[in-house]
Amino acid sequence: MSVTDTYTPVPDTGGPAQPLISVRGLQKHFPIKGGILGRMQGKVQAVDGVSFEVKKGETLGIVGESGCGKSTTAKLLIGLIEKDKGEIIFDGHALGERLSLKDLRRGVQMVFQDSYATLNPRLTILDSVAFGARVQGLDDPDDLARKMMDRVGLDPNRFAHRYPHELSGGQRQRVNIARALAMSPRLVVLDEAVSALDKSVEAQVLNLLSDLREEFGLTYVFISHDLNVVRYISDRILVMYLGEVVEVAPVDSIWSEQAHPYTRSLFSAMPAMDPDERTEEPPLAGDPPNPINPPSGCRFHTRCRFASAVCKERAPNLAGLTRRGDHLVACHLYDAGSGHPKAGQGVPK
Amino acid sequence: MTKLVDIQNLNVCFKGKRTVHALNDVSLAMEQGETLALLGESGSGKSVTLKTLLGLLPPKRTQIDGKIAVNGIDVMSLRGKALQRYRGGEVSMVFQEPALALDPVYTVGHQIAEAVMRHKGVNKAEAMSTALDMLDRVRIPSANRRLHTYPHELSGGMRQRVMIALALACRPRLLLADEPTTALDATVQIQILLLLRELQKEFGMGVIFVTHDIGVAVEISERIAVMYAGQIIEEGTTREIIRDARHPYTRGLLAANLHDVARGERLNAIPGAPPALEVRPESCPFAPRCPVAMAECRAALPPVFHPSDRRRVACLRAAEPIAAE
Amino acid sequence: MAVVETDPTDPRAAPDMAVAKPQGYWSGVMSRLVRDPVTMLCAGVVLALILAAIFAPFLGLGDPYKGSMIARLKPLGTAGHILGTDEQGRDMLVRLIYGGRLTLFIGLVPVVLAFFIGSALGITAGYVGGLTNTLIMRTVDVFFAFPSVLLAIAISGALGAGITNSLVSLTIVFVPPITRVAEAVTSGVRKLDYIDAARATGASAWTVIRVHVIGNVLSPIFVYASSLTSVCMILAAGLSFLGIGVRPPEPEWGLMLNTLRSAIYVNPWLSALPGVMIFVTSLCLNLLSDGLRSAMNVRD
Numbered sequence: 001m002s003v004t005d006t007y008t009p010v011p012d013t014g015g016p017a018q019p020l021i022s023v024r025g026l027q028k029h030f031p032i033k034g035g036i037l038g039r040m041q042g043k044v045q046a047v048d049g050v051s052f053e054v055k056k057g058e059t060l061g062i063v064g065e066s067g068c069g070k071s072t073t074a075k076l077l078i079g080l081i082e083k084d085k086g087e088i089i090f091d092g093h094a095l096g097e098r099l100s101l102k103d104l105r106r107g108v109q110m111v112f113q114d115s116y117a118t119l120n121p122r123l124t125i126l127d128s129v130a131f132g133a134r135v136q137g138l139d140d141p142d143d144l145a146r147k148m149m150d151r152v153g154l155d156p157n158r159f160a161h162r163y164p165h166e167l168s169g170g171q172r173q174r175v176n177i178a179r180a181l182a183m184s185p186r187l188v189v190l191d192e193a194v195s196a197l198d199k200s201v202e203a204q205v206l207n208l209l210s211d212l213r214e215e216f217g218l219t220y221v222f223i224s225h226d227l228n229v230v231r232y233i234s235d236r237i238l239v240m241y242l243g244e245v246v247e248v249a250p251v252d253s254i255w256s257e258q259a260h261p262y263t264r265s266l267f268s269a270m271p272a273m274d275p276d277e278r279t280e281e282p283p284l285a286g287d288p289p290n291p292i293n294p295p296s297g298c299r300f301h302t303r304c305r306f307a308s309a310v311c312k313e314r315a316p317n318l319a320g321l322t323r324r325g326d327h328l329v330a331c332h333l334y335d336a337g338s339g340h341p342k343a344g345q346g347v348p349k
Numbered sequence: 350m351t352k353l354v355d356i357q358n359l360n361v362c363f364k365g366k367r368t369v370h371a372l373n374d375v376s377l378a379m380e381q382g383e384t385l386a387l388l389g390e391s392g393s394g395k396s397v398t399l400k401t402l403l404g405l406l407p408p409k410r411t412q413i414d415g416k417i418a419v420n421g422i423d424v425m426s427l428r429g430k431a432l433q434r435y436r437g438g439e440v441s442m443v444f445q446e447p448a449l450a451l452d453p454v455y456t457v458g459h460q461i462a463e464a465v466m467r468h469k470g471v472n473k474a475e476a477m478s479t480a481l482d483m484l485d486r487v488r489i490p491s492a493n494r495r496l497h498t499y500p501h502e503l504s505g506g507m508r509q510r511v512m513i514a515l516a517l518a519c520r521p522r523l524l525l526a527d528e529p530t531t532a533l534d535a536t537v538q539i540q541i542l543l544l545l546r547e548l549q550k551e552f553g554m555g556v557i558f559v560t561h562d563i564g565v566a567v568e569i570s571e572r573i574a575v576m577y578a579g580q581i582i583e584e585g586t587t588r589e590i591i592r593d594a595r596h597p598y599t600r601g602l603l604a605a606n607l608h609d610v611a612r613g614e615r616l617n618a619i620p621g622a623p624p625a626l627e628v629r630p631e632s633c634p635f636a637p638r639c640p641v642a643m644a645e646c647r648a649a650l651p652p653v654f655h656p657s658d659r660r661r662v663a664c665l666r667a668a669e670p671i672a673a674e
Numbered sequence: 675m676a677v678v679e680t681d682p683t684d685p686r687a688a689p690d691m692a693v694a695k696p697q698g699y700w701s702g703v704m705s706r707l708v709r710d711p712v713t714m715l716c717a718g719v720v721l722a723l724i725l726a727a728i729f730a731p732f733l734g735l736g737d738p739y740k741g742s743m744i745a746r747l748k749p750l751g752t753a754g755h756i757l758g759t760d761e762q763g764r765d766m767l768v769r770l771i772y773g774g775r776l777t778l779f780i781g782l783v784p785v786v787l788a789f790f791i792g793s794a795l796g797i798t799a800g801y802v803g804g805l806t807n808t809l810i811m812r813t814v815d816v817f818f819a820f821p822s823v824l825l826a827i828a829i830s831g832a833l834g835a836g837i838t839n840s841l842v843s844l845t846i847v848f849v850p851p852i853t854r855v856a857e858a859v860t861s862g863v864r865k866l867d868y869i870d871a872a873r874a875t876g877a878s879a880w881t882v883i884r885v886h887v888i889g890n891v892l893s894p895i896f897v898y899a900s901s902l903t904s905v906c907m908i909l910a911a912g913l914s915f916l917g918i919g920v921r922p923p924e925p926e927w928g929l930m931l932n933t934l935r936s937a938i939y940v941n942p943w944l945s946a947l948p949g950v951m952i953f954v955t956s957l958c959l960n961l962l963s964d965g966l967r968s969a970m971n972v973r974d
Contacts (some may be wrong), residue, residue, distance in 0.1 A: 015614060065534035066505075078874050105876040117866040122889040128868075130884065132875035147377045168622050176871075183875055198390035198637075199561065199605040203618035210613070225535060228607040232616075269535040271542070271564030273608045278568055283538040287504035318606075 084334030359415035389576035458496035713965025783906030788848035796856020905958030
C-alpha cells in the first residue's frame with residue numbers, strides 16, 4: 001500500500017468552485033495587562049478585519065514585516081487562538097456553526113518555523129509523527145508515520161527512533177512536514193517553514209513541498225518574509241501591514257506592478273542581486289509602527305509618500321483595480337471617490 | 350602601506366565533548382578601507398573568523414594556530430590591557446541582536462560615552478558630545494533626545510543604529526559586522542545596509558560583513574569570500590562572484606537564492622548538508638554534495654586556482670569552462 | 675515519485691546511526707548515571723543508609739532503647755560499643771542506624787508527597803493559565819511570606835509534636851516551592867511550538883499534558899524536589915531538636931543531637947556523630963540530585 005492510499009482527507013463538499021477556506025472580517029486583539037491587579041493597559045491589534053479566500057489546490061503566500069499579523073492569522077486559521085470577531089469558513093462550513101474545532105483540525109494542519117521548539121525533545125521522531133494519528137484513533141499510526149517519514153525523505157529505519165536534537169535543521173523540518181501530513185489535511189499552513197534553513201537546504205525543502213502539493217492535492221497558505229520564496233511557491237500573494245490586508249493579487253500581476261505604496265516599498269527593499277544596480281535610496285524611512293496603537297485611517301499613512309488628509313481620517317477598502325479585477329488593493333489613490341487629491345490615478349511610477 | 354587584515358594559515362579547533370575543526374587553513378588579506386563580505390551557511394566558520402580577529406575565543410577550549418595581523422598588529426600575542434585597547438580601538442564589532450548586545454541598565458548616550466572615555470581618555474562632557482555626534486552620524490532623528498533613552502525604548506532598527514554608533518565611536522580601522530541585519534525587517538535592513546555603506550566611505554574604515562544572504566553581500570561589499578566547512582573556497586570582487594562564480598558550491602548558492610527562478614520550476618537544490626567537521630577535512634569538503642566531483646576531489650584537498658590577481662577558487666575543476674546547466 | 679535527497683552526507687546520520695538503536699529515554703538516563711562515579715558513590719551511600727534503616731531489626735543489633743547507668747558517654751572505640759554510648763549509656767551505633775529509619779522517613783515522605791501535590795498544582799496552573807493560574811499561584815505566594823523553618827515550626831507547633839504532625843507540616847512547607855517551579859517550567863513549555871502542533875491535531879488538554887508536557891517538566895521538578903530532601907531532613911531533625919518533632923526516647927538524628935548537646939564538653943566526638951550522619955546524608959542527596967540533573971539532560 002503506498003503512502004497515497006493511507007492519505008484520507010475529509011471529503012470535499014462544495015466542489016472545485018467553492019473556496020477551501022475563506023476568512024471574513026477576522027479580528028484578534030491581544031490585551032496587554034500590567035500592574036499588580038493585571039488591569040488592561042492597551043491592546044495589540046494583531047489582526048484587524050482581515051478577509052481573504054484560498055481556492056482549492058491554490059497556494060496563497062502571505063508576506064509582511066514583523067508585527068503585521070501574519071503569524072497570528074496562521075494560528076487563527078487552525079484555531080490555536082480564538083478569534084474575537086469574524087468568520088472562518090472551511091469548505092463551506094463556518095467554524096463554530098456546522099464545523100467544530102476538531103473538524104477544522106482534521107482539515108487544516110500547520111508547519112512551524114524550524115527550531116528546537118517545534119518538536120517535543122522527549123519523543124522519538126516516530127512518536128512525534130504518529131501522535132496526531134493516535135489522537136484521531138486511526139489504524140496503525142506507527143505504520144502511517146513510517147510511510148509518511150519515508151515520503152518526506154527520512155528513512156524510517158534510520159530515523160524512527162532518533163530524537164529531535166540528533167537531526168539537522170533540514171531533517172527536523174521534514175519531520176514537521178511529515179507530522180502535519182500524517183493527519184491527512186487538505187490545507188497546510190506553513191508559517192516561515194523554510195526561513196530558518198540554510199539556503200541550500202531551503203531549496204530541497206521547497207522542492208519537497210511542491211511535490212507533496214501535487215501528490216496529495218494540497219492547498220497551502222505559505223507565510224514568509226522572503227519575497228523570492230513566496231513568489232516561487234505561491235499562486236497569489238497577500239500583503240499585510242499592521243494587522244490589515246493592503247494588497248492581494250496573482251503573483252505575476254503583483255510582481256510586474258505593485259499597486260500599494262507599501263508593497264512597492266517592500267519589493268524595492270529586496271537586496272539587488274546585481275552589483276551594478278545596488279539600491280541607492282532606502283524605499284522607506286524608520287521602522288514599522290507598533291501595532292499597540294496603530295495609526296488612524298490608512299495605517300500606512302505615517303510612512304507613505306503619497307499620504308493626504310483623507311488617508312489620516314478614513315481607512316481605504318480593499319477593492320479590485322480597474323484593469324485587473326483580481327488584483328485587490330486598499331489605497332485611496334485607486335478609489336476615484338475617495339477624496340484624495342490624486343484619487344483614481346494610482347501610485348505614480 | 351600595511352595590509353589592514355592579513356590572516357595566514359589560520360586553524361581553529363574547539364576541544365570539548367566533541368571536537369570541531371571550525372577553521373581549516375584560512376588565509377585572507379584585506380587592504381585598508383575595503384569592504385569584504387564573508388558569505389557562508391551556518392557552521393561554515395564565518396563567525397568564528399570574526400571572533401578570532403577580535404581575540405574573543407575562549408583560550409582554554411580552543412586551539413588556534415596561524416598568524417593574524419590587523420594593521421600590522423599581531424593579534425594572537427595581545428594580552429590584557431593591549432588586547433582591551435585593540436578591541437574597540439582598532440577593531441570593533443556589530444552584533445546580530447542589538448537587544449542583547451546593548452546593556453539594558455544604561456542610557457544609550459552613557460554607553461557610547463563610556464567607550465569613548467575608556468579609549469580616548471577624554472572627560473565625560475567631551476565623551477557625551479562625541480556620543481551625540483555619533484548618534485547624528487548614524488542618522489538617528491532628534492539625537493539629542495535619544496541620548497538619554499534606554500535601549501528597550503528604541504525600535505529594532507534604531508537599536509542597531511545605536512550599536513553601530515557605539516562600534517564606530519572610537520574610529521576603528523576595521524569594523525566587524527556579524528549578520529547585523531538578519532534580525533531586522535526588510536525595509537529596515539536596507540536602511541542599515543545603506544547607512545553602513547555611507548559610514549564606511551565617511552570613515553574610510555575596512556569592513557568585514559558576515560552574512561548568509563548573497564543579496565545582502567552584493568548590497569554592502571566590494572569583495573566576497575565564500576566559506577564552506579571552515580575554508581574559504583572562493584574569493585573575488587562582488588562582480589566576479591556574481592557574474593562568474595567558479596566553485597560549484599557558490600554556483601549552487603546563487604541558484605538557491607531563487608532570484609530568477611520561474612514559479613513551479615524544479616529547483617536545482619544542492620543535495621545533503623555540510624559536514625560536521627569532527628575531523629579535519631583531508632579532501633574537498635564539498636565533494637560529497639558536488640554535482641561535478643571527480644575521484645581526485647575525494648582523494649586530496651583541491652589546489653587553489655588563481656584566475657586573476659586576488660581572485661581564488663579552491664576547486665580542481667575551476668579552470669574548466671562551466672558546463673551549461 | 676520524485677527522488678528526495680536525504681542528506682547522505684549529514685554527519686549526524688553518520689554510519690553509527692545506520693542501525694536504529696531503540697534505546698528509550700530512561701535507559702539512556704541510566705547509562706549516563708552509571709558512567710558518573712560521584713553520583714554512583716552517593717547513590718551507594720544513600721542506598722546503604724536506606725537498606726540499613728529498613729532492615730535494622732534484622733541486623734542482629736542490640737536494643738536502641740536499652741541503656742546502662744554505668745556505661746554512659748563512653749568514647750568512640752570502646753569495646754562492645756564501637757561508636758561509644760550516649761548520655762543514657764545506649765549504644766550509639768545501634769541508635770544511629772535506628773535513627774536513620776525515622777530521619778530518612780521524615781526526610782523523604784514529605785518531599786514525595788509535596789512532589790505529587792506541587793506538580794499537579796503547578797502543571798495545572800501553568801498549562802491552564804488565566805484565573806486558575808492566578809488562584810493557585812497567589813495562594814502559594816502567601817506561604818512564601820514565611821521562611822520555611824519558621825513555617826515548619828509554626829505548623830508543627832500548632833498541630834503538636836509527633837511524627838504524623840511533622841510529616842504534615844513538612845509537606846505543607848514543601849508544596850509551595852515545588853508548585854512554583856512546576857508552574858514556571860510548565861508555562862515555559864506551554865509556549866513552545868510543539869504544544870501548538872499537538873493541540874492542532876485535535877488532542878484533548880489532558881492528552882497534550884500527558885504526552886507533551888509531563889515528560890518535559892517532570893525531570894526539572896524531580897531534580898528540584900530531590901534537592902529538597904536534604905533540606906527536609908535537616909528541618910525534620912531541627913523540629914525534633916526543638917522538641918516539636920519526634921519525642922524521646924525515639925532514636926532520631928536531630929533529637930540525638932539535642933540530647934547529646936550537653937555532653938559536648940565531655941565527649942565532643944560523640945556528640946558530633948548524629949550531625950555527621952545528617953551532613954553526609956544531605957551531601958549525598960544533593961550530589962545525587964545534581965547527578966540526576968545532568969543525566970536527565972537529553973541534549974548532551
